[in-house]
Amino acid sequence: MSKSVLMKGNEVLAEAAIRAGCTHYFGYPITPQNEIPAYMSKEMPKRGGCFLQAESEIAAINMVFGASGAGARVMTSSSSPGLSLKQEGISYLAGAELPCVVVNMMRGGPGLGGIAGSQADYFQATRGGGNGDYRTIVLAPGNVQEIADLTVQAFDLADKYRMVVMILGDGYLGQMSEPVILPEPDVKPVPKPWAVSGAKGREPNKVMSLRLTPDDYLEKHNIHLQELYKKVEGEVTQSEAYMTDDADYLIVSYGTSSRIARKAVKMLRNEGVKVGLFRPVTLWPFPMKELHDLSKKVKKVLTVEMSAGQMLEDVNIAVNGVTEVDFLGKLGGALPEANEIVKIVKSYG
Amino acid sequence: MHEEIIISGFGGQGVLLAGKLLCIAAMREGKHVSHIPSYGAEMRGGTAHCKVIISDEEISSPVIEHPTIVLALNAPSMHKFEPKMVEGGLMLYNSSLIQDKPSRSDIRVECVNANDISEAAGSLKAANMAALGYLLKVKPEIASMDALKEALDEAISARNKKHNPVNIKIMEAGYRS
Missing domain, CATH: 3.40.50.970 (Thiamin diphosphate (ThDP)-binding fold, Pyr/PP domains)
Incomplete structure (x- = not known):
């Protein structure tokens, strides 16, 4: 190697x-x-x-x-x-x-x-x-x-x-x-x-x-x-599911914001909150079926991205109303904070 | 071991290189590492910094919100990052250039006369190397001095390799100080 x-x-x-x-x-x-x-x-x-x-x-x-x-x-x-x-x-x-x-x-x-x-x-x-x-x-x-x-x-x-x-x-x-x-x-x-x-x-x-x-x-x-x-x-659809098997809540995020979301998932898991991360790798074609199937098993989906809610539209199409979709967006080059994500997910419980 | 380190100073003090050397040294000893430079509209004489994570475990996010270690090579850097540090974090500051002391009492404070050590050991320009040496003395779990010296070989371009011996001497002087 x-x-x-x-x-x-x-x-x-x-x-x-x-x-x-x-x-x-x-x-x-x-x-x-x-x-x-x-x-x-x-x-x-x-x-x-x-x-x-x-x-x-x-x-x-x-x-x-x-x-x-x-x-x-x-x-x-x-x-x-x-x-x-x-x-x-x-x-x-x-x-x-x-x-x-x-x-x-x-x-x-x-x-x-x-x-x-x-x-x-x-x-x-x-x-x-x-x-x-x-x-x-x-x-x-x-x-x-x-x-x-x-x-x-x-x-x-x-x-x-x-x-x-x-x-x-x-x-x-x-x-x-x-x-x-x-x-x-x-x-x-x-x-x-x-x-x-x-x-x-x-x-x-x-x-x-x-x-x-x-x-x-x-x-x-x-x-x-x-x-x-x-x-x-x-x-050609590709995606990654991280700690989603028993998840009550699902974060959807890609690129840099998915790294911060991943950290938040670990922090939440340490506190016993069952949360997972779904990360689309192909944005087109968007992994609609994979996300739809996962969203059926969770109480809530949280989309995290560094925009005013653009991938959010594809998440909504994929989830198609089977569960509630929430959103955290950061604008103009700002980054989401792991603590912020943790706080939002904890508020669902 | 999981350290979230911010190395900060004037542009030209070699903070980005210092971060890269730490990463390479730790990587060669089996640690997970990440490095993000500040790349804003920086100017000569302004501050530059890099964010370095060194961990026994896979690094989820390379972004640092609250550093566990701040290596401040100039005063503006110390003042900028001190408020963001975690409780119990380590502030290591360059006492050759920084007259003030950190004000927080809930952090560990160390200082190193980085510019003076560098000058005494043969170069005016390698305060970053002296500070790295000292950092590994107080935080030996990050990487060994041997790995740090070898990292120089890997990080420095052929054109500048001639400076490695003096840089190694300055790292060692920082470690012993």
Whole structure:
């Protein structure tokens, strides 16, 4: 087994991407994810890859479009306001069914907001900030090891389904260092017969998101996309249940806030309160069935997130009225406190 | 053993490196560790800090609300974090730069002349190393001095490795003080 090393979340993400066969990175700097482009700028040239700092986020996402269209494993990363700028490109990538990995280390908004970690881009990530009926797979790591593991998975999922896969972290996760065992370099080359890779001896491939003729071309394409998304919903859902077997109360939380919720669960268990934690790892597709089944067994569900209540909507859809759903949200980069969660859960008893 | 440590000082005093060294030393001795830097709009001369957890058990949350140890390398840091400490926590402050004393009577207080020790042992810049050495003297359960010295090798880039011998000397001087 490889030795664990102490590394920052952002640097782990960059290293894991290279080990997963990412050959092209395009980005534009923004705190709190600057260690990703910094790492890429140092490592990509040494390891046969391409690092390019674009003139803007919009340029970077369109370079991703180009590289992906040509068949490369490609990634871009940014933080919240930067992701807003990338939305048009993400919609085009989805329209053209181009695989890529997009990273958002969220910070507080709206607007330029602040630089402290936040979870206020859940809607943007899971509902799509761009136009049209499209979905992106959204992976939400909860610790530095999971950043490594999910980054490798993100590239594989992107190529498998020809979709945009978003890694949705936050400033705290990007900045924290924890011991990590880096994945062994393992690139599984996926044939990309659709790529614009030189048409000598074959019909030219077209990569595009404009579909005007025949009249039903766009409709048929959208039906195909929806069938693809249905398939993804059935195949890639991931979640973690912690101390839920005998739980009377269930906390639902992801990313950094789930770490604090986990601490609160331990504190409450020490006092004999039967409480568990459900942590969605895929935010789209959201683990609806898993949460629904758990919520049937508890007296109350408490959603904890660093937003005004965005994942809360998916929790409500999943619980679907079988039990009461309560909410604790922190705004603008503030963190929930474990003591606060403990107090709320104790008030249920 | 479960310690929630805040290391704080002026930007440039090496508080982030000090935290990283503690983490690596403890990690190599089988402890669970986590490290979060402050990364606000920090400026030269302002304060910087990091939050370090070292534990025998898996770390649920890397966020520190109430530190069990504060290592304060300058006065603003001591004043900022003292009120947040748990009862019975350890305040270790740099008495080379801090004239005041902590006001709370329900915490353990230790001080180390970190800048003076550093200067006497050969460098003006390594008060952080002196303070780490002293911290391991009063809290040996965090990590051994040997592990701390080896952590330098792991954490320091090739370009700066030439400073390791003097840093080790200063750590040892802090430990013995």
